[in-house]
Amino acid sequence: MAAAVRSRRVLATAAAVAALAVAVVLSLAVGARPIAPSVVFDALLHGAGRSGEGDVVLELRLPRTLIAVLVGAALAVAGTALQGITRNPIADPGILGISQGASVGVVLAIAFAGVHTLSGYVWFAFAGAAAASVAVYAIASSGRGGATPVKLALGGAAINALLLSLTTGVLTTKAAALDEFRFWQAGSVAGRDAVIVAQTWPFLLAGLALVVAVARGLDALALGEDVAKGLGQRVALVRVAAGAGATVLTGAAVAAAGPIAFVGLAVPHIVRALVGADHRWLLPMAALVGPVMLLAADVAGRIVFPPGEVPAGVMTALIGVPFLVALVRRKAVPA
Secondary structure, eight states: OHHHHHHHHHHHHHHHHHHHHHHHHHHHHOSSSOOOHHHHHHHHHHOOTTOHHHHIIIIIIHHHHHHHHHHHHHHHHHHHHHHHHHTOTTOOTTTTTHHHHHHHHHHHHHHHSOOOSHHHHHHHHHHHHHHHHHHHHHHHHSSTTOSOHHHHHHHHHHHHHHHHHHHHHHHHHOHHHHHHHHHHHTOOOTTOOHHHHHHHHHHHHHHHHHHHHTHHHHHHHTTOHHHHHHTTOOHHHHHHHHHHHHHHHHHHHHHHHOOOOSHHHHHHHHHHHHHOSOHHHHHHHHHHHHHHHHHHHHHHHHHSSTTSOOOHHHHHHHHHHHHHHHHHHHOOOOO
């Protein structure tokens, strides 16, 4: 039985790697100017040369693809960690208010601190995401029963509404900030360059390391807090480490690409169906499937209304809303 489960997990992982490779090639080849896969591989292996198409691949589409891979992995792993520490099947950075907190941080940086680069406002994104996380957990943990899944979801909805109002209030009084924020708020990987890739990946690696370090603790926490303590797990440390990792991942992803919804919600359920509930398999699989989903959404956005593009954040929402409705219909969310 154990051998069969392991074989299924290995096969699923191999399939995810293959799907990611295909998604990367499509991201490099598909667009307003279609480029043959042979030209894509030639540009990657030998440089642009004299080919204008090679320049498009290396200078425009390659950074965009790398950002989509990093952001998709970050949001998927963050969602998996949040669902693990809250034991809530609808937890994700957007629903729990963490993405909106990061958005508020970026808005304040643009409007009042005069910050207009990722290296500058990523710290504001982290601060906003952390503040939102603490606020949601504080609301949910007050009163009887502690931080139940329903209370966390309600607390997240309340903080989301508050932060959205704050964002709107700032932007209505700062026209220049509104112009810059409007493009960023849609959630997109278009127009990002290699500098953003270099600035983003260290934060994503740090967040991933924090979450992976407590993978066994997340497995134990899934059995209940009392059982986890009985198994020798330091529950508070597991929650703090996983929550901090999810916050760092979300802050960096939102700073790089804007608030992209539903990747953190949908991917954990997909990978759980593929490899089971063991977080030692869940987290790496989420890091593979998340980029596939975001790359697919980005490629679809390029071809829906050519020659224009629909931002990836809009496409993931179009995919995610039906998924959320189906999830609510099929699953009972514990109180």
